[in-house]
Structure formats: C-alpha cells, structure tokens
Amino acid sequence: MDNQRTNQESGAAGDLFERLATRYERYVPWETRLAREIPFLENKLRAVGARRVLDCACGPGRHAVALARRGFDVTGLDVSGEMLALARGHASDEAVQVDFVEGRFESLTEAFDTPFDALLCLGNSLSAAENLEVLESAVRQFALVLRPGGLAITQTVDFAVAAPHPVTPSPVREVTDGGQEILFVKSFVRSGEQIAIHWVSLEKKDGHWRSEVTLRPVTSVDPIYLEQVLSRSGFSPIETYGDYAGTAFDKGRSRDLIAVARRGQA
Ligand SMILES: C[S@@+](CC[C@H](N)C(=O)[O-])C[C@H]1O[C@@H](n2cnc3c(N)ncnc32)[C@H](O)[C@@H]1O
Numbered sequence: 001m002d003n004q005r006t007n008q009e010s011g012a013a014g015d016l017f018e019r020l021a022t023r024y025e026r027y028v029p030w031e032t033r034l035a036r037e038i039p040f041l042e043n044k045l046r047a048v049g050a051r052r053v054l055d056c057a058c059g060p061g062r063h064a065v066a067l068a069r070r071g072f073d074v075t076g077l078d079v080s081g082e083m084l085a086l087a088r089g090h091a092s093d094e095a096v097q098v099d100f101v102e103g104r105f106e107s108l109t110e111a112f113d114t115p116f117d118a119l120l121c122l123g124n125s126l127s128a129a130e131n132l133e134v135l136e137s138a139v140r141q142f143a144l145v146l147r148p149g150g151l152a153i154t155q156t157v158d159f160a161v162a163a164p165h166p167v168t169p170s171p172v173r174e175v176t177d178g179g180q181e182i183l184f185v186k187s188f189v190r191s192g193e194q195i196a197i198h199w200v201s202l203e204k205k206d207g208h209w210r211s212e213v214t215l216r217p218v219t220s221v222d223p224i225y226l227e228q229v230l231s232r233s234g235f236s237p238i239e240t241y242g243d244y245a246g247t248a249f250d251k252g253r254s255r256d257l258i259a260v261a262r263r264g265q266a
Contacts, residue, residue, distance in 0.1 A: 061087025
C-alpha cells in the first residue's frame with residue numbers, strides 16, 4: 001500500500017509534541033478560539049494591573065502574540081522547539097516582540113529570575129505532565145515565578161465529563177491548508193482511570209491519502225484536586241469558571257475548568 005502510510009507514535013511529551021506541532025497548529029480553529037478566550041484573559045489581566053505575562057506551554061504562541069498585540073510584555077515558554085519555531089514565526093508575521101524560551105513548566109525557576117505579574121497555562125497543557133507529582137511541582141513553580149499578588153490562569157479538561165466512555169470521539173474536523181485537504185479524527189480513549197488522546201490525521205497529497213496516527217497518554221486533572229494543589233502552593237483566592245464566557249464552574253457538568261488564582265502576598 002504505497003499510497004498510504006501510517007505512523008504510530010507515543011512517548012515523552014517533548015518528543016511527541018515535536019511531531020505534533022504542525023498538526024496541532026492546523027487542527028485548532030484559532031480565530032474562533034482567540035475570539036472566545038482573549039477578551040476573558042485580557043479582562044482578568046487588566047483587573048490586577050498585569051504587564052509582564054508568562055504564557056507557559058505556549059504551543060504555537062497564538063495567545064502570547066495576541067496579548068503582545070494588546071500591549072502586554074509577554075514571554076512564551078514551551079518544551080517543544082517545533083512549537084516555538086511556529087510561535088516565533090507568528091510573532092514576526094504580526095511584528096510584535098515576544099520572548100520565546102525553551103523549557104519545562106516543572107522547572108520554571110531555572111529559566112526565570114524576575115517575577116511575572118501573571119502566568120497562563122492554557123489548552124489543557126497541565127494534562128501533559130507525566131504524572132500528578134510533576135503536575136504539582138509545575139503548580140508550585142507557577143507560584144515561585146509570580147510576584148506576590150500575581151495571577152495564574154489555567155485551563156484544564158475534566159475527563160470525567162469530556163471522556164465518559166471507553167472511546168469518546170470528537171466531531172471530525174476538515175481543514176484546507178495551502179490547497180491541501182486534511183481530515184482530523186480525534187477521540188478520547190479510556191481504560192479505567194487511564195486516558196489517552198487518539199488522533200488520526202488524513203492528508204491528501206498528490207491525489208493520495210496519507211494517514212498519521214498518534215496515541216498520547218494524558219494525566220487526568222480532577223478539578224477539585226487542581227484547586228487543592230493551587231491552594232497548597234499558596235494561591236488564594238481561586239475563582240473557577242466553566243468557560244470563557246465566565247459561567248461558574250459546575251463539577252460534573254462543566255467540561256473545562258478555568259482557574260483564576262492569586263498568589264498570596266506572603
Ligand atoms: C495542547 S498544547 C497547548 C498549547 C497552547 N497553550 C494552547 O492553548 O493552544 C500543549 C503544549 O504543552 C507543551 N508541553 C508539554 N509538556 C510540557 C512541559 N513539561 N513544559 C512545558 N511545555 C510542555 C507542548 O509542547 C504543547 O505545546
């Protein structure tokens with residue numbers, strides 16, 4: 001079958017995201033996402049007078065660039081060099097200054113010694129932590145790189161709601177990029193408490209379909225647990241929302257948890 005290639009990929013988050021970067025970039029409906037998310041984020045950032053903002057696990061840098069366009073002094077950090085290359089390309093296209101730094105969210109203090117006013121960790125990036133210990137050290141690091149009173153905004157998916165079945169498929173997404181047709185078929189796959197994201201992309205090139213298959217294990221971030229971790233790490237108060245329209249988080253119904261947490265003054 002030389003008109004069809006299938007790659008199976010799994011492995012550490014860094015490696016996997018290197019290979020996923022372009023597909024992730026193409027898959028996400030950025031215009032819709034940014035139109036929905038940026039007003040909420042901007043409003044929360046302005047409410048605390050934030051100027052210096054870290055977008056942690058910034059991926060292709062779309063939020064970082066959008067916020068820089070609105071006058072914030074933004075740094076983006078990601079473990080994937082491929083993601084950062086895309087991010088730098090967007091900053092250059094939009095003629096904005098953003099510092100993009102390669103690093104891990106569980107060791108932020110190695111990369112930064114001047115405190116930020118605010119930190120974002122969006123797109124369910126915390127679920128890329130290898131396990132809950134790593135997740136907890138990442139949240140502790142969030143507190144350490146923020147000034148007292150600084151703001152952390154995280155967005156995580158509650159897989160108890162988003163992935164209730166052994167296989168929960170998302171709607172097929174069709175994208176045309178540079179005249180090339182691409183179909184994305186994404187499903188959450190559950191085996192007991194273990195969750196993985198199964199992702200198939202089908203690209204038509206020179207009249208032939210080519211498929212790539214990815215299976216990415218994720219760490220399930222229970223909303224109540226995340227609130228406890230934020231609180232243990234010195235964040236208070238913590239506001240919780242179920243979407244970027246500002247609807248209150250409703251455990252068992254909200255698919256997303258958006259936590260907006262102030263670092264304590266101590
Ligand atoms: C699903 S993407 C989200 C990107 C972007 N924040 C968004 O909202 O679209 C997850 C990102 O987390 C990054 N990532 C995974 N593990 C990481 C880690 N330990 N430290 C920093 N970034 C990490 C990946 O490289 C990827 O860019």
